[in-house]
Amino acid sequence: MDDPLKPLAKTHFDFAAAQHLLNRAGFGGTPAQVRALTELTLEGATALLLDARRDDTPTANEDFRGDILREDTPEEREAIRRARAAGDEDAIAKFQQLRQMRERSDRDQIVAMQKWWLSRMIETPRPLEEKLTLFWHGHFATGYRTIENSFHMLQQNRMLRNSCIGNFETLARSITTDPAMLKYLDNDENRKRSPNENLARELLELFTLGEGNGYNERDIKEGARALTGRTFRGNNYFFDASQYDNASKQLFGRSGNFDGDEFVTMILEHRQCSHFIALKLYRFFVNDAPTVSKEGREAITGLAKELRENHYDLRPVLRTLFGSQHFYAPENRLAVIKSPTQLMVQTIRSLGTPPREMKSLVDAGDLMGQQLFQPPSVKGWDGGRAWINTATLFVRQNIVVYLVTGRRPQGFDWSPSEMAYDSTHLFEHLRDASGSLDSREAVRNIATFALGGSIAPERVAQLDAFLDDLGGTINDDRVKALLCLVGAMPEYQLC
Amino acid sequence: MLHAPFTRRIFLQRGCTLASLAATVPYFIEQSAMGMLGNPLLSSNPGIPDERILVVVQLGGGNDGLNTVIPYGDAEYFRARPSLGLRAPKNPAGTTTALELDADFGLGLHPSLTGFKALYDAGSLSIVQGVGYPNPNRSHFTSMDVWQTGRLDAKGNGWIGRYFDNMCNGTPISEGAIAVGRTAPLAMQGDVQKPISFENPALFRWLGEDLHESMKAPYDAINRSGALPSAGEDTQKSFLMRTALDAQVASTRILAAVAKQSLVNYPQHALARQLRTVGAMIRDGMPTRVYYASMGGFDTHGGQAGSHASLLRQLSESVVAFQADLKEQGNDKRVVTMVFSEFGRRVKQNGSNGTDHGTAAPMFIIGPSVKPGIVGRHPSLNDLDQGDLKYGVDFRSVYTSLLEDWMKAPAEKILRGQFANPHLIAKA
Structure with a gap:
């Protein structure tokens, strides 16, 4: 039995394989971009995706404010206190209105951020970075509605992007000091005398080990104690030593005066952690069918091993995955439902x-x-x-x-929108020396490309019939109509 | 070895039978077939009017309960609301005079709610007073999530979604839950059951067909072909192809339902348009058990009097038209409508002739099948919690009655807790 993570034969990295890679490790590309990737060969293509130099220059429209929901200044607090003491309803109402205005601005800012991130994904020269940031956003899920602070969401987004292709340990540690997550999972209320288990539970259940894998209720309780005192002030992480439970804890069968960092260390020492992360990466990048195939399980085991051997470094693991036979196997093409x-x-x-x-x-x-x-x-x-x-x-x-x-x-x-779309780049390259175009070949080519994988003969016949009814020739308008039809194919939802 | 070809042939035959059924039959028909074997939601025939329907109307922004059901008998009300307070019914009738509900307790309805008053007089309205929950949250988002999840931590999926998950044995009911609105509410999201939602039924279809007349035929060929043999069995591809066929069937059905002229005239309010769509789908005998409609604008922080009067008039006129439609259809007895908002407002009016986020508020349960009347006490205006009303009825008690008495579902399991049942439904 072949190792599913064995490298793909160089000769098998054709146009379709390159497109598959670009769809999965990014958000696809034009035919010209896919051709360029093909020419780089497998090694060069994965390197282009994995080794893109980080660039922290803020993108357009990234001027988000961190002070919309700032805390009241001492002067403001004093003024509110005086208004309350004096029973000055008008003044109190004015303060409340100001507060509400700030909350409204913050809701506007989160909408602006949603637009910003989406355009960043559309424009980025480093697609894997955004793809992984989205992956980690879903993994370390935090929701604006609960925390109601857009800037904390932005800070988390930047943190996830900074470490997205680095090391999982860094991510796991950063998330336990991230203001948005601390608020989302109530760790700002996790105090020595009244521990809150929310973060400890999800850290084990959803972020590292998976539900019921290698921990018990006691580890949650004791882990919560280890995480006490982790809170935030304004936009920054703050360790409140007065709320930290400094007494001895029992974690994973060992006892000691463990703090939050040691708790995370102990979790990461678990084999299960590497397996859980490998499984999630697999379902995101390779195949998300309800049941994982036998080869898939072997691939996951191999990825987990590599994660451990590389001390949770993600880059080498992804390089193995994106270069593997299994990643390009027919059963894994068009096998993930697009988000x-x-x-x-x-x-x-x-x-x-x-x-x-x-x-x-x-x-x-x-x-x-x-x-x-x-x-x-x-x-x-x-x-x-x-x-x-x-x-x-x-x-x-x-x-x-x-x-x-x-x-x-x-x-x-x-x-109608003002912006015109010129689709001719999808078929111009198909013209022969005399400049003529075989429309059937063009239909097949465009549909296969748009789907990002092989197309069923029934579908080709359906598209041919459509074009035949219109006289059989192809032009920009008809390509758009074809794209609308391909986009309406159930299999267009796959990548 | 001798038996191998035979076994293989049997396998192929059975496999093909199953595959061909799976490939060309929409999921919901297959589910109906399964339903005959004991699916409680599909055991009776859709269209035969014995299936009960719940309609949820959400008032977004926090409706001012105190100016909806008015405690005019309490002098404290007028002290807290010097300019916003509505006058007692004995005053000369006018636009600011409450409609009398209960003279003994000094309770009235906002003067815009003439339609609700008529429903009340006809025995088709139950008013549950002082509905809320412990440690109320005054954030719109969080409190709405509390109501929609039916959980105080506002986490997890929706209470209606869990109702379906609980009743359908792991198979979602196609068209079981429909929300008329821009987004599907959290309340209807289950692990298995997902709602259909559309702001406008005309958008619940492929819009590409409007581009050119030549588009429709190939689109239908593509989306109605079911699972192609090459897609394999139970793959992501075959799942998508079958769901596409389901979508075509549902779209055809819903568009046909709403295309018919309704039996009564509805006013031009946004809520009325939604309820007209709901009425049309009920009339058409859709298998839908829960519908969801909503209107916003209740966050009346300033200059409340006029806007609140207008909002309540829209609510009242829309619901009354809906009830008339259902009655005309002969479906009124199998539909109950629940009206709620994420919170009420503070007792004292604020400095801008408005009211700020508060807590407990009344709910309305509507339809000829409800046990009419006023349930629960009006919360005291003298015994407040930091200026807010204390709730008397937990909202999950209301859900309990609707689930148990109306939908015949195990409320305790769905709500993950036991809540006193106020029995809001009349005994059949």
Whole structure:
């Protein structure tokens, strides 16, 4: 039996394989970009994706404010206190209104951030970085509605991006000092005399070991004690020593005066942790079918081993994965259901459509079940089949129509967008020396490319019939119509 | 070895039978077939009016309960609300005079709620007073999540979603839960059951067909072909192909339902439009058990009098038209409507002739099948918690009655707790 993580033969890294890699490790690319990736060979292509130099220059529209929800100044607190003491209802009401105005500005800012992150995914030259940041956002899920502080969400987003392809240990440690997470899981209320188990429980259950794997209720209770005192002041992490439980704890069968850092260390020493992270990476990048195949289980075991051998460094593990036979196996092509974000960003980046209106895309993401900075719970997005139902399927099909044609549904009327989309780059390269185009070949080529994998003969026949009815020739308008139809194929939801 | 070909042939035959059924039959028909074997939600025929329906109307922003059901008999009310207080019914009738509900207790309805008053007089309205929960949260988001999850920690999926999960043996009911609105509410999200939601039924379809007349035929061919043989069995691909077929069937059905002229005239309010759509789907005999509609704007921090009067008028007129529609259809007895908001407002009006976020507030349960009347006491205006009303009825008690008495579901299991049942449904 072959090791599923054995490297793919160099000769097998063809155009389709390169496109598969770019879809999974990023959000797809135009035919020209995929061709360029193919020419880099497998090694060069994975290196391009994995070794892109970080660039912390703020992107456009990244001027977010960190002081909208600042705490009241001592002067303000004093003024409120005096107004209360004097029973000055008008003054109290004014303070409340100011507070409410700030909360409204903050809600505006989170919407601006949703647009910003989506455009960043659309524009980035380092797609894997955004893809992994999204992965970790779903893994260490934190929701704005609960914490109601957009800047804390932004700080967390930056933290996740900084470490997204670095080391899982760094991520695990950072998340236990992250103000947004501390607030989301109530650790700001985890005090010596009244411990709150929320963070300790989810740290074990959802972030590192997986439910019921290698820990018990006692480890949660004692772990919570180890995490006491971890809170925040303003926008910064703050260790409140007066609330830290300094007494001895029993963790994983050992006793000692363990603190939060030692708690995390002990978790990471568990084999199960590497396995849990490998499984989540596998389901995100390789295959999200309800049951994992035998080869899949072997691949996960191999990835977990590599994680441990590399002390949780993610880069070498991903390099192995993206270079492996298993990653490119036929059963793993078109085997992951696109997240709503993947669907939109990949459509834009692959077909080269204009991004249209960012607010419409954010709204569509919401309708399809994925609001950035607002995962449904600490479990993150379930993903896979949970993305799909009869209602989300129509939104998914319609958003492709919007991206390709620019016609946005508003009530019953379509309102056209100014931005034109030129689809000719998808078929111009198919012209022969005399400049003529075999339309059947073009249809097959465009549909296969848009799907990002092989197309069923029935589908080709359906598209051919459509084009034949219109006279058989291909032009920009007809390509757009074809793309709308391909975007409406059930298999377009896969990548 | 001798038997191998035979076994293989049997396997192939059975496999093909199953595959062909799976490939071309929408999920919901297959579920109906399974339902005959004991699925409680599908055991009776959809369309035959014995299945009970729950309609939830959400008032977003925090409706001012004190100016909805008015304790005019309490002098403290007028002290707390010098300019916003509505006058007692004995005053000369006018736009600021409450409609009398109970003279003994000095309770009245906001003058905009003439339709609710008529429903009350007709025995089709139950008012549950002072509904709330312990340690109330005054954030719109969090409190709404508390109500929608039915959990004080506001976490997890929705209470209606859990109702479906509990009743459907791990198989979602296609078209079981429909929300008319921009987004599907958390209340309807289950682990298994997911709601259908659309702001406008005309958008619950593929819009690409509007581009050119040539688009419809190939689209239908693609989306109604079911699972192609090459997709394999129970793969992500075959799952998607079958859901696509389901979506086509549901879309056709819903569009056909709402295309019919309704039996009564609805006013032009946004809520009325939603309820007209709900009414049309009920009339068409859809298998939907829970519908969800909503209106916003109740966050009346300033200059409340006019806006609140207008909001309540919209609510009243919309619900009354809906009830009339159901009655005309002959479906009124199998539909109960529940109206709620995420919180009430503070007792004292604020400095801008408005009210700020508060706590307990009344709920309305509507329909000829309810046990009419006033349930629970009006919360005291003298015994406050930091200026806020103390709740008397836990909202999960209301859910308990609706789940147990109306939907015949195990409320304790769904709500993960036992709550006193106020029995809001009339005995059949």
